[in-house]
């Protein structure tokens with residue numbers, strides 16, 4: 001495969017509010033070390049009622065186009081991966097078609113498989129380019145989600161919200177994938193689900209950790225079987241990050257498959273994974289966006305050291321499906337990543353008290369009521385897209 005296909009630009013869309021998890025620990029009567037060291041979490045983003053999955057995705061998409069100076073007319077495919085859909089039929093991607101000003105010739109749709117939905121979209125975009133269907137155009141893949149669990153549940157500190165938009169094209173300026181050399185794994189398990197009537201996820205927490213690790217092992221072993229003696233060893237690893245400690249467990253598990261002891265595996269964690277957790281630690285689990293936040297974090301903080309080097313990515317979606325894949329950071333990626341100002345949307349956030357966060361969650365139950373002939377109303381408001389409710393159609 002001589003074509004170089006990958007991620008040309010990446011941009012975030014994040015809620016305005018976040019909770020410092022030491023505040024949540026205090027309110028819940030939990031020792032703060034349990035969240036900090038036991039789960040490896042620091043902050044979780046909290047989406048307000050006007051920050052639904054469409055608004056977060058639109059803000060990320062519009063930013064990706066503007067910071068990379070990509071013309072909407074150059075986008076021939078727009079896929080949104082989400083498990084926080086706003087409609088059973090109309091995809092988030094259709095709203096984005098309008099909000100991002102995409103051309104009528106652009107194909108738009110939504111992909112779902114828990115946290116894997118964005119990866120499903122990305123793999124589709126890569127194949128679209130590799131097959132020749134793109135005819136020189138670029139794809140935009142957006143991952144957008146709001147992770148909600150029951151208040152006061154064990155999963156509560158592992159919530160979060162956010163969107164990541166990626167421009168995918170030939171001769172990318174950030175990361176070129178090793179196309180056609182992915183390891184995949186699927187199994188029918190009941191570890192996490194979001195019933196149609198509920199806004200919150202239901203999870204068999206400890207079982208979900210076992211499922212994640214089994215899927216990692218299956219996908220990693222297949223990826224390993226596709227490596228040749230000529231392939232350089234990867235220098236960094238990005239994992240799906242439901243909470244920081246899960247990445248540590250994943251890295252340890254993978255390195256033990258390579259024959260390292262637990263101590264040797266842990267010793268490589270900070271240098272191989274640490275910088276990919278800086279942004280996820282400020283946002284929490286953003287489901288489909290989580291792996292790509294981890295990639296954005298790595299490129300933002302460390303691209304200078306890893307230009308021309310290989311990195312790996314691991315995507316997990318409950319239910320379950322997983323993919324282990326790899327790519328090479330492109331020469332010049334560090335300077336380009338600086339121009340993209342990847343972490344800028346995080347500069348403008350407000351720390352919420354636990355009472356404020358609980359009030360926002362209380363509004364969730366009333367948000368987005370469905371009218372038989374209503375139309376959801378995402379609007380542009382001062383350069384930022386907001387969800388303003390549902391029109392009764394009268």
Ligand code: HMG
Nearest residue numbers: 031033034038114115154155205206208209212242317318
């Ligand atoms: P829990 O009840 O808090 O678990 O639930 P725990 O009591 O076992 O404690 C967690 C860790 O804290 C343990 O360490 C304790 O030892 C430690 P570990 O054994 O894991 O190394 N601990 C302490 N450490 C320091 N000081 C202390 C202290 N006390 C305890 N005082 C759980 C944790 C993750 C299960 C829960 O938060 C949960 O259910 N979260 C949601 C599910 C989840 O994130 N699963 C991850 C894999 S599945 C996935 O990634 C898919 C997903 O993103 C959805 C999708 O695909 O759409 C979720």
